[in-house]
Amino acid sequence: MSASQDEADVERVLAGDLSAFEQIVNRWQGPLINLAYRFCRDRGRAEEMAQEAFLRAYRALGRWRKDSAFSTWLFAVATNCYRSELRRIPAQAISLDEVAEPKDTRALDGRFEAVDRDRRIRSAVLSLPARYRDPLVLFYFHDKDVTATAESLNLPVGTVKARLFRGREILRSKLQLLLAIPNLEEA
Amino acid sequence: MMRDDELDNILANDEEILPSSGFSESVMAAIRREHEALPAIPFPWKRAIPGFAALTVGLAALVIGIVMYAMGAGADAEVSGIAVWKDAAQSALSGQMGWIVLAAILSLASVKLSARIASGRR
Numbered sequence: 542m543s544a545s546q547d548e549a550d551v552e553r554v555l556a557g558d559l560s561a562f563e564q565i566v567n568r569w570q571g572p573l574i575n576l577a578y579r580f581c582r583d584r585g586r587a588e589e590m591a592q593e594a595f596l597r598a599y600r601a602l603g604r605w606r607k608d609s610a611f612s613t614w615l616f617a618v619a620t621n622c623y624r625s626e627l628r629r630i631p632a633q634a635i636s637l638d639e640v641a642e643p644k645d646t647r648a649l650d651g652r653f654e655a656v657d658r659d660r661r662i663r664s665a666v667l668s669l670p671a672r673y674r675d676p677l678v679l680f681y682f683h684d685k686d687v688t689a690t691a692e693s694l695n696l697p698v699g700t701v702k703a704r705l706f707r708g709r710e711i712l713r714s715k716l717q718l719l720l721a722i723p724n725l726e727e728a
Numbered sequence: 729m730m731r732d733d734e735l736d737n738i739l740a741n742d743e744e745i746l747p748s749s750g751f752s753e754s755v756m757a758a759i760r761r762e763h764e765a766l767p768a769i770p771f772p773w774k775r776a777i778p779g780f781a782a783l784t785v786g787l788a789a790l791v792i793g794i795v796m797y798a799m800g801a802g803a804d805a806e807v808s809g810i811a812v813w814k815d816a817a818q819s820a821l822s823g824q825m826g827w828i829v830l831a832a833i834l835s836l837a838s839v840k841l842s843a844r845i846a847s848g849r850r
Contacts, residue, residue: 559756559763566755570747578745588751595755596762659738666739681739713735 543568547611554602566595569612573619579678580623581632582664590626594619613692616683620693624675632667666712673708676701772842779838786831 546568553561573594577587598618605614666677676690680701683689691701 559759562759563752563756566752570751570755571744574747574751575742575744579742584745587745588748591747592751592755592758596758599759599762660743662735662738663742677739681742685740709732709735713732716735 543612544610548607551602551605551611554599562599565598569615570595573615576616576619576679576682577623579663579682580627580667582667583633590623591619593626594622597622609692613689616689616693617695620675620679624671627671662716665716669708669711673704673711676704677708677712680705769846772845775845776838776842779835779842782831782834782838786828786835789827789831 547565550561550564554565570591573591574587577590577594578584581587581590598615601618605611666674668674669677675694676696679690679693680687683693687698687701687705690705691698694701
C-alpha cells in the first residue's frame with residue numbers, strides 16, 4: 542500500500558538513504574505537478590514549482606509527525622510552496638475580461654467551442670482573489686473533498702466551505718456577464 | 729444555460745499532464761546537491777565578543793573624554809570650534825591613551841584571530 546511504502550521510504554531517507562526519496566518522487570510527481578499546473582496553467586512552470594516542493598519536503602522530512610497521512614502532509618507542503626511562488630510571480634491568468642466573446646454575433650446562446658470554453662473557464666479561476674482561488678483549485682483537485690482541502694490549506698472546514706461558496710458565486714456572476722449566459726443558477 | 733453542476737463538472741474534469749521524462753532525475757540531482765552542500769560556517773561569537781567589548785570600551789572612553797572636555801570648555805565662549813575639538817582630542821588622548829591603545833590592540837587581535845580561524849576552516 543502507498544501509505545506504508547511512504548512511511549518506509551521516509552524512514553530510509555532519514556536514516557541516510559537518498560535513493561529512497563527517489564521512490565517518493567516517482568510516486569508523487571504526477572499529483573504534485575498536476576496540482577501546480579492547476580495553480581499556474583503553465584507546464585514548464587508547474588514542473589519547476591513541483592521540483593521546489595519536493596526540495597522543501599526533503600528539507601522538512603524530519604518534521605512529519607505521522608499523525609496524518611504522508612500524502613496529506615506532502616500536499617500541505619506543496620500548497621504552501623505554490624502559494625508562495627504565486628505571490629512572488631502571479632500566474633498569467635486570463636482575465637475574465639478576456640474570455641472569448643462569440644465570433645459569430647448570431648451565436649449568443651453560449652455555444653463556444655466546448656474545449657476552449659472549458660479551458661478558459663478553468664483559467665478564469667486563477668483571476669479570483671487568492672483566498673477564493675486556492676480553496677477552489679484544491680477542492681476540485683482533491684475530488685471535492687472539503688476535509689482534504691482544509692488540511693492542505695491548514696484552515697478550518699467551515700472557513701473552506703464559506704470561501705468555496707463565495708468563490709463560486711463570484712466566478713458564476715462574472716462568467717454569467719461575460720459569456721452572456723442568462724441563467725447560471727444553483728442546480 | 730449552464731447549470732451549477734455543469735460548472736462543477738468543468739472545474740472537476742481538468743486536463744491531466746504527464747511529468748516530463750527527466751523530471752525525476754532533475755529533482756534527485758537537486759536533492760543530492762542539497763545533501764552534499766557544506767553546512768554554513770557559524771559566526772565565531774565566543775571569539776568575537778572580547779573584540780567587540782574592547783572596541784566598545786575604547787569608543788566609550790573617547791566619547792567620555794570629549795564630553796568631559798566640552799563640559800569644561802563650555803564656560804569659555806571664545807574658544808573656536810576647531811580649537812575645541814583639537815583640545816578635546818588631545819585631552820582625551822592624554823587622559824585615556826593607555827586604555828585606548830589597549831582596546832585598539834585587543835580589537836585588532838580579535839579580528840585577526842577570527843579571520844584566521846574562518847580561513848583555516850575552509
